[in-house]
Amino acid sequence: MPSPSSADLPDWAQVRALFDQLAALPPAEREAALAASGASAALQQEVRSLLVHADAARTATGGGGFLATPAAATQAPAxxxxxxxxxxxxxxxxxxxxxxxxxxxxxxxxxxxxxxxxxxxxxxxxxxxxxxxxxxxxxxxxxxxxxxxxxxxxxxxxxxxxxxxxxxxxAVTGRPIDAACAGLPVAQRLALFLQLADAVAHAHRALLVHRDLKPSNVLVTGDGQVKLLDFGIAKALDPLEGSDGHATVAGERPFTPHYASPEQVRGEPVGTATDIYSLGVLLYLMLTGQRPTGRSASSAAEAARCVLEETPLRPSALTGESTGPGLAVDPQWLATRRTLEGDLDNVLLKALDKSPAGRYASVDAFAADLRAYLDGFPVSARAAGWAYRARKFVGRNRLGVGLATLALVAVVGGGALATWQAVVAQQQRDLAERRFDEVRRFARTMLFEVDTALRDGPTAGREKLVATTLQYLDRLSAERLTDADLLRDVAEAYERVGDIQGNTMQANLGRPEDARRSFDKALALRESLAKLAPDDLKNVQGLFTIQERLGDQTRAAGDLPAAARHYGEALRHATTLARARPDDLKLQLRRIEAARYRASVDYWPFNRSLGRYAEARAQIEQLVADYTTLLARHSAAPEVLEHGGGLLNQRSDFQRVAGDYPASLATQRQSHALATQLLAQQPDNPRWQRWLYLAEGRLADALLETGDTAAGVALWQQSIARREQVAQADPSNERAQRNLANGYGPLAEQLFTLGRHAEALAWYQRENQLLRDLRARHPQVKALVGRLNESDRDLARQHLLAGRPAEALALQRELDARRADALAQPPADAEAAKYALVRAQVLLGAGGVAADQRARLLADARAGLALLEAAADQEPFNALLAREAGLAAWTLGDSLRRGDAAAGAALQQRGLERLRALQTAGHLPRTVVWPAL
Known part of the structure; x- marks a missing residue:
């Protein structure tokens, strides 16, 4: 239905006169009197709406109404x-x-x-x-x-x-957002509002409009987190809130007049623009302590009239006289009123435009203007002319661009030159001219050379961007920088360049060493800034980020001592931030995450580490205790639930290393409960679906390891069913398809260790076929090559155990051809050792191996076994490595018995002794079903 134009709207003098007449009548007589008035249909609609508001306000003061109707009192059971x-x-x-x-x-x-x-x-x-x-x-x-x-x-x-x-x-405990703002600086009020704006924008993206945004529906918790109350429930439970125009109108379109948009008051259809208007009212209230309209309204009807008739004053123009009787202006706002002048005035008036078309097109656009204001950029809510944009640019770059601008003025005007020379020392003038030259050269390069490179492809463009930016930054940082803002800007620029060059956590140009050099430069600048401003928490955050990046880079390069040092520094900075703001949930989680990273360098069961098992396990146990305390306070926050899954999985890995499978099972039950709670909050969220099926797989393994075979296999099948559902919903999603394969393989491996070879073969075949299809469709994904190699290895072994030697031999030869380069060298790591052992098992078991090939085959297998046994001996506490070494020795011995019975029997005995020792200590999982045990 189209919105009426201003020409179609009734005259408000007529509306008010007719309303006053009808409001004096008993409610039962009003409709007839309204019909007999001869008023136009539009005028009748306006008056009828105002009468509803007036009745709602009387109800709120105890005059009866929705909550006290006879139907509610007599018809409903107690x-x-x-x-x-x-x-x-x-x-x-x-x-x-x-x-x-x-x-x-x-x-x-x-x-x-x-x-x-x-x-x-x-x-x-x-x-x-x-x-x-x-x-x-x-x-x-x-x-x-x-x-x-x-x-x-x-x-x-x-x-x-x-x-x-x-x-x-x-459960949300907090204060209404307007009350929480009292006494805060403008920037902190805007930060709270931006949390709310993000929440409303999220709802809009989910095709939901709140329609009743007001302070009582927006609470700020004790740790500064904004919480928007549930959509629909607050209105249903609390239709009337007070007698000063805060009443929520009952009916099909509930709203609160003081915070309603003009189209809501007129009874027109509502959309996202309605929420944008209400957000504008809330921000006006948060910044000034006053509503933009109806500041003196004493009823819902009057408040609704003011929404339509009054033009909001510019916030910076409000005075004590303009706020209405008995309404005090926020004293903090009075002290900083000039802050609102200009940009914030314009932003608010744009959000409060009477016409939906005149407001921001989206909540994101509204929030973008506020973020631009906070960062010193131009806002869209005013005509952004050249002079205005220039002022904003200079304000953001006071030292570099500001001095360069003075240099430009000096070149253009002789009089300006004389004034400048009189004020600025020769050294400063030289610096300004150099800066201006750099800015001009950098701008020309960006406009022409990088633009041309981008036309040649994104990689060429990024390479040119990196080279040009580094030249500029290196010249700039060669000077003695003492301006805090400039130090921060240059450090951030080096960080961004490093990300593009080779940040291992994102797409990059594949130059990790160059990235590390850029990160080192950023770190040096941030450390200089820390000396100038040791209490600058924003720089502490920057130090945390750059130390974490350097930890990632050095770990990927295999420099574990350096990684431990950088992760340790990141943890120190994260701890500083968490202690400075104990109620900030994100900072508390960041500290826990930083500590997890540091512990994983000390010891990580399935990756390279420094071997400090005891230290790492003690740290993880402490982090679990810290996390449990945090979870008790924020039991429903998704970010808390998500962080817990990774931490608990890490704890479970340590428990499995110790051979404590019952404890691992208990931990996996907790992790599974978190994942289940996450998905219950948003059942259609693919991320939480993935989180749950991964948790199901881990819990299924834990059940199998403690002997609950039926429950473990059933849960694995349930996990796979979820993976199949996600993969079928998006067949082009390579990651979802790979996650499905990652379900088939582990279930097959568990069935193999249980001795259920026919079932294991079926699941290995499904995994192998899916990976082959994926490899054909996504040849650029290098990770698929390694996964297919592992799958071929396991499937070849399973063919042999299932009595299909021809199929095993054919698959092994295909795998050998793919891995020809690796086969030229003896196994040098655990993965190569596993390939050598399975290769010997398959080729010897299938028969037809020449004598010279048999000798080389056994030599590689023995070398692989020696690697696994050495790793187990180096970590006597590691039940997982001991089990792997024991099974490898038993398997190789079984293969040797066909040609050298004595040597084979000796190897099998060696493997059995290691496995029996685990069994005696209670550290052998129940999935290992071995006849000799």
């Missing part, structure tokens, strides 16, 4: 006392509130997996009509689509024992 009831994993321990449609109860998680609190909305008895049930279900589906750290999360849903639906929400 509400059950749910204290002590258990709903799913939650036990109710108190009533938080009661509204016309439902009740909200506080609850404690009570399933033994984790501690946590929640708020549970239960539909009231007697309200379970088909329409209400559909609305309740719609709210649940809407909430399930939202997964954002600043939106209260849906945790669970179900029905009570008496058949009423309920929704479990994250």
């Amino acid at each position: 509400d059950a006392d749910r204290n002590g009831q258990r709903l799913g994993a939650w036990r109710i321990d108190g009533l938080l509130g009661r509204g016309g449609m439902g009740e909200v109860w506080s609850a404690q998680r009570d399933d033994g997996a984790f501690d946590g609190r929640a708020a549970i909305k239960v539909l009231r008895a007697g309200m379970d009509s088909q329409r209400v049930l559909e609305r309740f279900a719609l709210e649940q589906r809407a909430l399930a689509r939202l997964n954002h750290p600043h939106i209260a999360h849906l945790l669970d849903a179900g029905r009570t024992a008496d058949g009423l639906p309920y929704i479990v929400m994250e």
Whole structure:
């Protein structure tokens, strides 16, 4: 339906006169009087809407209405006392509130997996009509689509024992966002608002419009996190909030007049522009302590009229006289009023435009202007002429560009030159001219040479960009830099260049050594800045980031001592940040993550490390304790749940190394519970789907290792079913297809160790065929080559064990041809050792090996076994390495017995002794089913 133009809208003098007449009548007589008034249809619609607002306001002050109607009082059964009831994993321990449609109860998680609190909305008895049930279900589906750290999360849903639906929400304790802003600097208020804007933008991307944004629906927690309350539930539970125009209008389009958009007040269809207007009202309130319209309104009707009639004042123009009687202006705002002048005035007035078309096109665009303001860039809410853009550019680059601009002025005007020379010393003038030359040369290069290179392809363009930028930065950093802002800018530029050159965590140009040099330069600059401003937390954050990058680079290069040093420094900086802001959830998680990285260099069961097992395990146990405390305070936050999965998996790996499989199982149950909770918040989220099926695979392994074979195999099959569902939904997604193959192979390996060779063969074949298809479709993915080699190796072995020597021999020869270069050398690492052992098993077992080939085959296999046994002997605490060495010796001995019975028997005995020692200590998993044991 098109919105009416201003020419179609009724005159407000007529609206007010007719409203005053009808408001004096009993409600039952108003409709007839309105029809008899002879007013136009548009005028009647406006008056009818205002009468609804007025009735809502009277209801809020105790005059009856929705919450106190006879239907609610006499037709609905009495509400059950749910204290002590258990709903799913939650036990109710108190009533938080009661509204016309439902009740909200506080609850404690009570399933033994984790501690946590929640708020549970239960539909009231007697309200379970088909329409209400559909609305309740719609709210649940809407909430399930939202997964954002600043939106209260849906945790669970179900029905009570008496058949009423309920929704479990994250428990949020905090203050309304306007109250939380009192006394804060403008930048901190904007930072809070940007959290809210991100949440609303997320909802819009999920095709949801909030329609009732107001301070009571936006809380700020004690650790400074904004939480937007659930979509729909707050309106259903609390339709009336007060008598000063805050009443939420009941009906099909609920809203709060003071925060409603003009189109809402007129009863027109609403869209994302409605939320943008309400965000503008909230920001105005957050920055000034006042609403943009209706500051003196004493009723919902008057507030709604003001939304349509009043033009908001520029925030910077507000005075004590303009705020209305009895309304105090925020004293912090009065002290910094000039901050709002200009950009923030324009941003707010654009968001508050009466016409939806005149507002920002999206919440992201609104937020982008605020971020531009904070960073000193031009905003779109004003005509960005050349002079305005120049002022912003100079403001961001006070030293470099500012002095260069003075140099340009000096060249252009002789009078300016004389003034400049009189004020600036010769050394500063020379520096300014050099800076201006650099800026001009850099600008010309970017405009012409890099643009031309980009036309030749993205790689050539990036190479040119890196070369040009490094020349500029190296000349700049060769000077003695003492300006803090310039030091920070140059450091950040070196970091970006290093990322492009060879950051191992993202797409890059494949030049890791050059990247490390750039990162080293960035680190030196940040350390200089730390001497100038030791308490600058923003620079501490930069030091953390660059040390972590250097840790990644040195670890990838195999320099483990350097990696430990850099990760240790990153942890030190992360700890400083976490202690400075103990209520900042992200900083607490970052510290835990930094400590995990540092511990993984000390010891990592499945990768190269410094071998400091005891130190690393103690650190991981401490981190689990820290994380458990954090989880108890933020039991529903997705970022907390996600961090826990990786940490608990790392702990489980240490437990498996120690041969403590029951403890590993308990840890994997916890990790699986976190993944399940994540997916319950947003069932269609591919990331959380992946997280859950990976957790299912790990838990399935733990079940098998403790002897619960049936449950373990069943859970592996469930994990694979999830992977298949994701892979089928997007056949072109190579990663999803590879994850599916990564499910087939481990299940086959477990079945192999259990001696169930026919089943193992079937799963190995499925894995192998999928990897071959993927390799054909994605030849550029190098990781697929290694995975296919592993699959061919395992499948060849399984063909042999299943009594299919011809198939085993054919596949092994194909694999040998692919790995010809590697076969020319004796095995030098664990992976090569495994290939040599399986190759000997297959070729000797299939027969037809010439004598000279047999000797070389056995020599490589013995060398491989020696590598595995040496690794096990170096780590006597490592049950996994001991098991691998024992099984390898037994398998090679079995192959040798066909030509040298005595040597084969001796090897088998050696392997069995190692396995029996594990079994005696209780460190042998139940998946190892060996006849001789």
